[in-house]
Structures are given as structure tokens and as C-alpha cells.
Amino acid sequence: MRSTLFFCLIVGVFLDASAQVSKTIRIANDNIVRKNSIVRFKLKSAGAKENIYLIDKDKKKYPVQFLTDGYACAIMSLNPGEVKSFKTIRERKSASKADVLLTEAEAKFTVNGKQVIGLQTGKKELPAEIEPVFRRGGYIFPVLSPSGLSVADDYPLNHKHHHGIWAAWTKTEFEGRKPDFWNMADKTGTVLFDGIKNTESGSVFASSESVNAYYDLSVSPNKKVLDENWMIKVYNTEGDEKPYYIIDLELRQQNSTSSVLKLPEYLYGGIGFRGNGEWNGKDNANFLTSEGKDRSNGHASTSKWVHISGNIGGKLSGISILSHPDNFRSPQPMRIHPTEPFFCYAPSQAGDFEIRPGKEYIARYRFIVYDGAAEAAFISRMWDDYAHPLVIK
Template sequence: MKPTLLLAAFLTVPAFAADIQVEKQGSVLHFTTGGKAICDYQMEAGDVPEGVAPVFKHGAHLHPVYSPSGKLVTGNHPEDHRWHRGIWLAWTKTEFGDSHPDFWNQGKGDGKNKSGDQILAEVRFDKLEKSWGGADVGGFISQHLYLDHSHSPDQKVLNETWNVEVSQKDLDGKPANIIDLTSTQTCATDKALKLPTYHYGGLGVRGNQAWNPVDSVTMLTSEGHDRKSGDSTKGKWVHIGGQVDGAPTGMVILIHPSNFRFPQPLRLNPKNPQLCIAPSQDGDWSIEPGKPYISKYRILVFDGAPDPKWIDAQWQNYAK
């Protein structure tokens, strides 16, 4: 073999990476490439759809999120759970001093359409530190507040920083939109946030409304479980998907091995296209003053059916 050919044989052709543009419009950051949407970050609480109670206004989440071909993969304000919001982080069953703020079910109550009279606890966008676009990656750094409204004045419970990077790349022959999300939560007071055993709360994902019928959504975990067998199991990754405009598409959430209680417990909702990575399933724990709680996830959005071998390879790359 000639030296030039020998050298070429050992060269690795870099994966394609797209230019990422970011535009701020009001309280939304839009991430696009080549004029095609990748995802939005909703900062302050956005408007609710017609007919939805204003108590369900919410922000501090990602929605809409799209595949490389432009297919929508997330849902927001669904009829069965108006408080579900694209991709978000929140705790459900908690203890904070003498109160029990529920940051997940924002606006939920016993009234008509499950709406309450007021928000008793919430995750609220606080400020945008910075945002950027670039030749290979865009992103933002922002601050959220976990607020308990059951006391007067409102009580700050947690401060949270989101560090998010957005890109589009060819990964081993498959185009993917990539969202790297790192959440850092710290106590806002000298009191811990106690998190009793519970089956959900943590990273939440709501799928496209088209997947709402029970038989229209598919889920798959790193351990080979489907939607029915995978609930309350653990995994390194979890996929949710279904048909959009007549073709399969979806997203997989890769769980970083540094995360608390990795491989992390999973809640795969049996009634709607929603899942949660829920560390509280494994027993009581708490977020303590002076000890930041850091969680890292990589969300790959792609067209086509899930290939477990391809996903495993992407998880290995992320884990390293």
C-alpha cells in the first residue's frame, strides 16, 4: 500500500456538524439551522391555548422540539395533563420544613378540568445569563427558581442553573438533533429539600399529541423493556416515539453515568406519551445545603425507528 493510501486509511472523516442560529423573541429562545427549527426554550410563562385555564401558564422548559426532518416530538398543555410541558425538570412529592410543595403539578386542582384556583408551587424562570449560536453548537445558560407559595411571603426552595447546548450532527450515519442539558440545583436556604420515595418527579418528557392513543406511542429502554414492562425499572437510556406525518420519529434520553442513582429509575406512563427519569423511586433522599445536585442528560432527536445498537453506541460516546 502506498504511504498516502495508508495514511488515508487511518484518517477518520469528521461527522457533519451544522451551523446553529439562536434568536430571542420575547420570552422564547429559538434554535434553528438552515432556517429549520430544532427547539425552543420557553423562559417566562407562555400563553395557554384557547380554553385552557390561565393557572396552567408555565415556563422554564423546552418546547417545541423537532427532528432533523422537522417533525414535532414534544407536547405541551395536553388535555389529560395541562401541567405537562415538553421537556422539564421538577420534583413532585417533597418536604420543606412544614410544607410539601409540589413543583411538578403546577396549577393542578380539584376544579373543572383538574384546574386549581392558584399555583401552590412552581418552577419559575428567573434570568437568562447568556445565549449563543455558532458553527457547530449553540446554547444558553439560565437560572430557575423553585418557589413554595403556601407561605407568605413566597419561599425560595431551590436555585437551579440550566446549561444547555444545541447541535445537529451526523452520528454514525444518522442525522440527529442533539440537546445536552445539565441542571445544577442548590438549596436557597439553610434547609434541605427532602424527597420521599415516589414513583415520579425529576426529568419529565411529554411526547407529541399524535401519540396520545395508548397504542400510538412506543417506548424502549437500554435493558430492552417496552412501555408495559419498563415502568419502575432502571436504565442508561430511554426512547419515546411514534408516527408523525406517516413516518416514525422520536427521541432518546441518554443518562449520564455520573447522575445520582445511575442507572436511574424510570417512570413510563401507562396512559399517555409521557415518561420521567425518577431517582426518588429508589427511596428517600434529599438535596442538602452546600451540596449541589447535578444531573446530566443528552437528548437525541432523530427520524426513523430506534436501533438499540446505534443508541448504545451513542450512549458509550456520551458516557466517555
């Protein structure tokens, strides 16, 4: 079992309403290289008209944003074994760098005025070639690189049910029926978007929650099987090295019925990614896994992370998908398509499992989007920081 790492927090006095400098925080890093690391710590909440910053001895300021669990977070870099001290200061609230902009068709997540991703609601106009049965929401598209390249695809004509970053189960058994929530053309199952809630924007991250529902269409009236919540965060990472975006996804599925949803062993189903249309074809997309495997030998193997990349308009860009070590059957097995830019973390490859009434299936993934070639050392370092976050207690 993975051990939890804890770090030091040395506190002075809390800020009163008239003071500016409030407390001293001392952070002691372990042996992990941390760049643009998302750090959590306890801190008294700011007022509605205030921003809080950590400031180091060089007067560099780190914005602080508060989470819903009583913790605050900041983004900073630390070398292995480094100890840094910070003061906390309060300033009059200014405009946030990270933001979530809501429109009818999607929620747009932006950082420094540039869109990073969109959360689709199922209300955008379908291309003429796409039949209404394929319409769905509750998935992430577009997915943009720092240079503005779209690394994902939506409604590709050779797999119309593929959508940027999405989730669904394929082979299932439920009350004697076999609804397929993945292959929507079969008309036995679908995933519908139910709404957006808990939207937040700030100087450290922008977040929103997508509420989705899995319906069995093979019975009349149609029956809801799963309630699904996507907790999405986009972080304001910048500075220490090449530009990249960090997107966190926590997926929670709860069986909303009195019957067991059985998930037999199968090739694919779970969290999926569909790459840019220019990556179609055996030689147009590059795959690299944490175990050094590629498209030729990575399918049905397991990995902590995978990177998918290719040329878009002559420029190389890609996305790293990091699977959290607490995920079910971690490290999870993968589906890597032999000719299309499709990837899926598929726990059902490892055998049957089920989601019982009132129980939750939880999965967490981090997506890192950047331009250029895959860099195994960089992705491994980012996975270490994701898997063993700097938690100050």
C-alpha cells in the first residue's frame, strides 16, 4: 500500500482584520523534484474582497486559493531536500488569471485569457454527417496546447461515439440486459449531461463539476443506472520551464438502482481519449508509456502514464495522461488502437468487476498538454509529484 507523505508546517499568528502579514509557513520537501507543484496546506480563509499570497525571502509572490475541504493551495517549485519559508500577505482582490466561462454549449476553462479546455453540454450543433443517436454531453472538448493546437477530436467519422476526453462502459450486464453505454449506435445505452455545478475561478485554478447520468435504453421506460460526477480543475501553471497545461479529473460513479451493474472482462471501457484527426493512420500518432512501450507493444499492458502526440499543421504537440496510483487495479491496463489516435485506460481488461447499489467507482487522472516531443523524464517527474503530492500537516 502506498504510504502517505507529510511535511512540516510551522505557524506564527493568524492575521487580524487590520494587519497585512499574518503567519510564517516553512515547507520542507522530500527527495522529489517539484516544479509547478500543487501544494496543499491549512490556512485561514480570505475575506470576499481579499487575495492571499505566500511571499518568499526573494519577495516572489505565490497566489493562494482555497479549496472546499478547508485547505488552501498554491503552485510552487522546490528542489529535493529544499526547505523554504514564506510569509502570508493579504491584498485587495484583483482579477483572476484562471477562469471558467459558461456558455450554452460548453464551459470554457481559460488561463491568462487563453482557452485550455471546454466541457461539452450536448447542446452544440452536430455536423451534418452525425446522426442524432450519437449526441451526448458531459465530456471534455476541445483540448488545446499552449500554442493553441487542438490535440483532441470530436465525433470522428470512423468512430462517431469518440469525444475528446470521455468516459463510458462497454460490455455490461444489468437486470438480465446488456446495455452498451459506449457504442451508442446500438441504442442500448447512453450517457446524458445533467448539469454543471460548483463552478469556481481564481488565481491558482478554475474548477467545475459536470453531472452526468448513464441510461439503459434497452428497456421501456429507459432506466437510469449510474449517476456520474466529473470534478475538473485547470491550473494556472507558468514560469519555471516550457509552457504546459495541467488538467485534473476526478470521476465518481454511483449505482443509483437496487440492482448490480456487472462489468465483464472486455477490451475497452473506462476513460478514453481521441486524438486530433491528423493523427489517423498507423504512422501518424506516437504512443509512449511509462514502461517504455509504444503502439506496437503497449496495448493490453499496464502503465502509470501514457503520452500521445503527432503533428498538427506541421507542428508536433501532444498530451500525457497520468493515472493515479489509488485507481482501481492500478497500474491500469490500456487499450491502444493499432491505426487510430485512440487510447483508453480499461480496468475491465483485467477481469470482471461490478458496481453495487449505493457504491461508488472512483477514478482520478491528470492530463498534461504541451507542444513538442514526448519527454519521458519530464512525464515521470510529473507523475511522481501527482502520486505523492506535497501535503503540509
